[in-house]
Each structure stands twice: as structure tokens, then as C-alpha cells.
Amino acid sequence: MLRAGATELARRLGASWERPLLMSGGEHRVAELLQARSPVYEALGGRLETEGRRLGAIVDEAVARYRSSARAGPLRLEIACGGEAPTRVIVGDGAISESASALRDALPGARRAAVVADGAVIASHAADVSEVLRAAGIEPVGPFGLPPGEAAKHVDVLATLWDRFHEAGLDPSAAVVAVGGGAALDVAGFAAATYARGIRLVNVPTTVLAMADAAVGGKVAIDHAGAKNLVGVFHPAVLVIADTSTCATLPPAVRRQGLAEIVKCLVLIAPTALEVAADASLAWGIEQALRAKAAFVSADPRDRGIRRALNLGHTFAHAIESASGHTVAHGDAVAIGLVAAARLGARLGMCDAALADRVATVLEHLGLPTAAPALDPSLLRRALAADKKRAGGAVRFIVPAPGGAALVSGVDAGAALGSLRP
Ligand SMILES: NC(=O)c1ccc[n+]([C@@H]2O[C@H](COP(=O)([O-])OP(=O)(O)OC[C@H]3O[C@@H](n4cnc5c(N)ncnc54)[C@H](O)[C@@H]3O)[C@@H](O)[C@H]2O)c1
Ligand SMILES: [Zn+2]
Incomplete structure (x- = not known):
């Protein structure tokens, strides 16, 4: 005060x-x-x-x-994600070692929990998670390793998890504790959602993107038939433990991908604080992203309306990823897409003309690209057309606007693609 x-x-x-x-x-x-x-x-x-x-x-x-x-200790939040109870979230350096009582509270009646972990963190962070489960009086089962990254989101990996849970005799009172990046959380969450008609899920994200985005919100999916996230369900975690110290071992390129989603969230909920992001701690950035997710997810857990604001920059990003043959990584594409969305918003009179430059300055400071690479315009148009088909006939762009963002449709593809350039 x-x-x-x-x-x-x-x-x-x-x-x-x-x-x-x-x-x-x-x-x-x-x-x-x-x-x-x-x-x-x-x-x-x-x-x-x-x-x-x-x-x-x-x-x-x-x-x-x-x-x-x-x-003084990790931040604690509760986010309504459409599950039976809100998702409890603990964020900060050292959050894993301080989560024993939160695990006990979030998993009443659980005697055992399957630890499912990305191969890159199984020996380090998954071991810490098993230890804190023991401290909470819950017997850790596993850890069950996953192929690192996107390769984990495959139906064969999912089926292997079902086998492992069955062999270990997990019953409906057990839980799954997923440790890793967004890919590990997605497949482990899907296994939790489907095994024994759904058992409780705890997420322990270990990448910036997983903390800022994938761990909270209830969406879990695997890739199938060449399509990303084709098969999935909603299964919100009961608890998310975002220990920012786990990001210390991330390759710089992986770390950077998640920072783009943090900037996206700031544009949505606190554009005046954008410049703060350039020098702020990772924990601060993750906290802002989670507050943004909390606001939009709790208002629209099933992603049928206002939650789509979280797709800011993503129509452009998906077109760039697709037209580049997926050589541009998702976070890099989002960064370029955020600047383009701010330019489009300004051209439509929805946001301040200075916003695009401010967003670009912060992204560049964080090591992210802001200019679109040279891409074949016909491939970009084709990607937008595929998006249009998926969205039921109109390409829809989210642009920054007072109160967060606005959904605009009916933008001519040429005009939209023009926003990729200053
Ligand atoms: N469910 C959702 O709401 C949601 C939201 C956004 C993204 N996603 C999904 O998340 C995935 C991307 O997640 P991501 O960016 O975290 O990538 P990722 O899970 O593919 O991990 C990236 C790489 O980092 C490694 N890694 C993970 N933690 C590490 C650590 N602490 N130290 C060193 N290496 C580590 C992994 O082995 C992998 O090689 C995509 O599959 C995407 O579809 C899901
Ligand atoms: Zn994204």
C-alpha cells in the first residue's frame, strides 16, 4: 500500500x-x-x-x-483449470526440495506415485523428485525414462508407460509425477489421463517453456500421423512444481524458446512492464507468465473463447514454422510472430504504433529473432490457408488490444503477411 x-x-x-x-x-x-x-x-x-x-x-x-x-520462499498460486480442484502451483528456485507438504496436500490418500522423466533429467531432477516424494510419505515408483524431447510424444511411448504402470501394480489411488520439458509433460500427462480411467497428475517442468506454458492449463497430447498434438485430452495437474533452478542446465537455444512465451504473456497482461523483462530474473518472468495463464485459463478452461488470447503471435508463428520446413524453432517463430501481430494490431488501430518496436527491443535483448527469414510467400500463404481451413473458413489473428488482445478475422492474407516486415 x-x-x-x-x-x-x-x-x-x-x-x-x-x-x-x-x-x-x-x-x-x-x-x-x-x-x-x-x-x-x-x-x-x-x-x-x-x-x-x-x-x-x-x-x-x-x-x-x-x-x-x-x-523468502517459492511463490504459491492456485489456478482454476477446469479440473475438480484448482491446480496448485509452486514457483521459484529450490521449489522441488520445498514441496513435500504441498505433495501431501495435493495427493490425499496416495501411497505411491510413478515418476516419469525426460531422459535428460532422469539422473538429476527426477532423483530429487523421488526424494521429496519419500519425504512426503509417498513411495516413488520408477523413474521411468522417456526419449528426450518431442520423440516422447509417440503412441508407442505412451503404451510402454501403460505397461510399466500395470507391471508396477499402480491402482487408481496412485499418481503420475511428470518431470521434464513440455514434451515429457504432454506424454506423461496423457498416460495419467488414460491409465485406470485417469489418475492424478503432478507436473515438474524443467524447461522455461514448460514452466511458462505447458505445465499449467490441462492440455495433454501426443503427435500422430505426422500431425503435432493430434490426439489429446484435458487433464489438469493437481500440483505444478516449477523449480527455476532446474533451467540452469538448459542449452541456451532451448532456454530462449521459452522466453518468447514469457514476452507474449507480458504483452497480454502487463505491456507497460515489457522493458522490465529485459533484466528481470527468470523466476519473475515465469511468475508473470503463470499469472497470465491463470487469468485466461480460469476464465475459459476449455479454450473456446478468451483463452485463445494466449495464441498471440501464433498464427504468424505456425505459418513461419511450416513455410520454413520446421527449421525455425517454435519460440523463435513466436518472437517474430509477436512483432508482426503488434504491427498488424497498430495497422488495424487496435494498439499503440510504438508497441511493435518495444516488443522487438525486448526480444532482441533476450537473444530472440524479430525479423522473418526469407521464405517463399506461396508457402506462407499455403500455411495460412491450412490454418483457415482448421479454423472453419477464416484466418484469425490475435492482436494486442486494450484489455489484452482481440481476435480479428477477415484480414486479407497479403495484408497479414505485410506485417512480417516493418
Ligand atoms: N500441453 C500444453 O499446453 C503445451 C503448451 C506448450 C507447448 N507444449 C508442448 O511442449 C513441447 C515443447 O516443450 P519444450 O520447449 O519444453 O521442449 P522439450 O520438452 O522438447 O525439451 C527440449 C529439450 O530440452 C531437454 N531438457 C529438458 N529439461 C532439461 C534440463 N533441465 N536441462 C537440460 N536439458 C533439458 C529435453 O531432453 C529436450 O532435448 C512441444 O511438444 C509442445 O507441443 C504443450
Ligand atoms: Zn507457443
Whole structure:
């Protein structure tokens, strides 16, 4: 709470027609209101004195306090994802080792849990997860390893998991604990959703993208017949443990892919804070992304309306991925798509003309590309046309707009592709 006295507040507010309670009485009225409301303000806590201080000093103190409170332990959130109970989320450095009581609370009655892990993290983070399960009084089964990355999202891998769970005698009271990037979480989540008609799922994401995006929201899928995420269901995790220290071992290119999704979330929920992302901690970025996911997913868990705002930049990204024969990675394509979406939004009068440059500056600072590579325009058009077919007849773009984003359809493909260039 930012505090100032009645005289100062009356000076700052002036005689305002937009504040009906202050239309008469001046400073005296401000003092009355302040006194009446002070119990509520005090209950909020975190009082920060602003009177007689420079703005910079106030901001510095707010940031220092935030940092010290952030160090006090991982952040905890609850996100309604359409499951029986909200998904509990723990975010921060060291979150795995601090999650024993959260595991006990999120998995009442569970005596055993199958640990399913991406091959890259089975010896490291999966071992830590098994240890904290033991501390929670839950016997870890496995760990069951997955082929690293996208290769895990295959029906044969899924069937092997069913076999392993069956051989281990897992019953419906057991849980699956998925450890790894978005691919590992997707296939392990699908196995949890289908084994014994669905058992509880805990996600322990170990990539930036999985923390910022894949771990929360309930979507699980495998690839099939050459199509990504063709077969899937909704099966929200009961608990997500996003231990940001696990990202220390990520190859730089993998780390960067997830940063693009964080910038996407900032454009949606806090565009004024975009520049902060350039120097902020990873934990801060993941927290903002999760807050964005919380807002859109809880309003529309089944992705039928407002949740689609989270696809900002993705119509362009999918066209670039497809036209490049998937040589441009998803996060890089999203970065280019975010700048294009901001340009398109400005051309349609939906957002500030300066936004595209601001988004580009932050993305470049994070090492992400912002300019489209030279691609065959006919391949880009074909990719947009395929998108149009999937969306039921109209290419739909999400563009930044007041309140987050707006869905626009009926944009001519030529005009849309023009947004890939300044
Ligand atoms: N379900 C959803 O809502 C959702 C949302 C977004 C993306 N996804 C899916 O997520 C997948 C992409 O996820 P991703 O970007 O995390 O990639 P990924 O899961 O393919 O992992 C990328 C690489 O990093 C390795 N890795 C993982 N953790 C590591 C660590 N801590 N240290 C070192 N290496 C590590 C993996 O072995 C892999 O080689 C795609 O399949 C996508 O479809 C799902
Ligand atoms: Zn994405």
C-alpha cells in the first residue's frame, strides 16, 4: 500500500469530477475517507511511505521489498483449470526440495506415485523428485525414462508407460509425477489421463517453456500421423512444481524458446512492464507468465473463447514454422510472430504504433529473432490457408488490444503477411 497524508492526497487529487466522493469537502473530506478506510488499508499490509519522497526512491524501495519477499520462499498460486480442484502451483528456485507438504496436500490418500522423466533429467531432477516424494510419505515408483524431447510424444511411448504402470501394480489411488520439458509433460500427462480411467497428475517442468506454458492449463497430447498434438485430452495437474533452478542446465537455444512465451504473456497482461523483462530474473518472468495463464485459463478452461488470447503471435508463428520446413524453432517463430501481430494490431488501430518496436527491443535483448527469414510467400500463404481451413473458413489473428488482445478475422492474407516486415 502506498501511503500519503490527507493534505498531500488532496493536493494530488485536486477537485476531480471523476471522483464523486470528493466533489465537496476538499482536504477535510479526504481525511474523513482516509480514517474510515484505514483499517482496510492496514489489513492489506506492506505499507510504503510516499510523502515527500522522489518517485525513483519509492520504486527502488518497492523493488527491494519485492526481491526480499521473493527470496523468502517459492511463490504459491492456485489456478482454476477446469479440473475438480484448482491446480496448485509452486514457483521459484529450490521449489522441488520445498514441496513435500504441498505433495501431501495435493495427493490425499496416495501411497505411491510413478515418476516419469525426460531422459535428460532422469539422473538429476527426477532423483530429487523421488526424494521429496519419500519425504512426503509417498513411495516413488520408477523413474521411468522417456526419449528426450518431442520423440516422447509417440503412441508407442505412451503404451510402454501403460505397461510399466500395470507391471508396477499402480491402482487408481496412485499418481503420475511428470518431470521434464513440455514434451515429457504432454506424454506423461496423457498416460495419467488414460491409465485406470485417469489418475492424478503432478507436473515438474524443467524447461522455461514448460514452466511458462505447458505445465499449467490441462492440455495433454501426443503427435500422430505426422500431425503435432493430434490426439489429446484435458487433464489438469493437481500440483505444478516449477523449480527455476532446474533451467540452469538448459542449452541456451532451448532456454530462449521459452522466453518468447514469457514476452507474449507480458504483452497480454502487463505491456507497460515489457522493458522490465529485459533484466528481470527468470523466476519473475515465469511468475508473470503463470499469472497470465491463470487469468485466461480460469476464465475459459476449455479454450473456446478468451483463452485463445494466449495464441498471440501464433498464427504468424505456425505459418513461419511450416513455410520454413520446421527449421525455425517454435519460440523463435513466436518472437517474430509477436512483432508482426503488434504491427498488424497498430495497422488495424487496435494498439499503440510504438508497441511493435518495444516488443522487438525486448526480444532482441533476450537473444530472440524479430525479423522473418526469407521464405517463399506461396508457402506462407499455403500455411495460412491450412490454418483457415482448421479454423472453419477464416484466418484469425490475435492482436494486442486494450484489455489484452482481440481476435480479428477477415484480414486479407497479403495484408497479414505485410506485417512480417516493418
Ligand atoms: N500441453 C500444453 O499446453 C503445451 C503448451 C506448450 C507447448 N507444449 C508442448 O511442449 C513441447 C515443447 O516443450 P519444450 O520447449 O519444453 O521442449 P522439450 O520438452 O522438447 O525439451 C527440449 C529439450 O530440452 C531437454 N531438457 C529438458 N529439461 C532439461 C534440463 N533441465 N536441462 C537440460 N536439458 C533439458 C529435453 O531432453 C529436450 O532435448 C512441444 O511438444 C509442445 O507441443 C504443450
Ligand atoms: Zn507457443
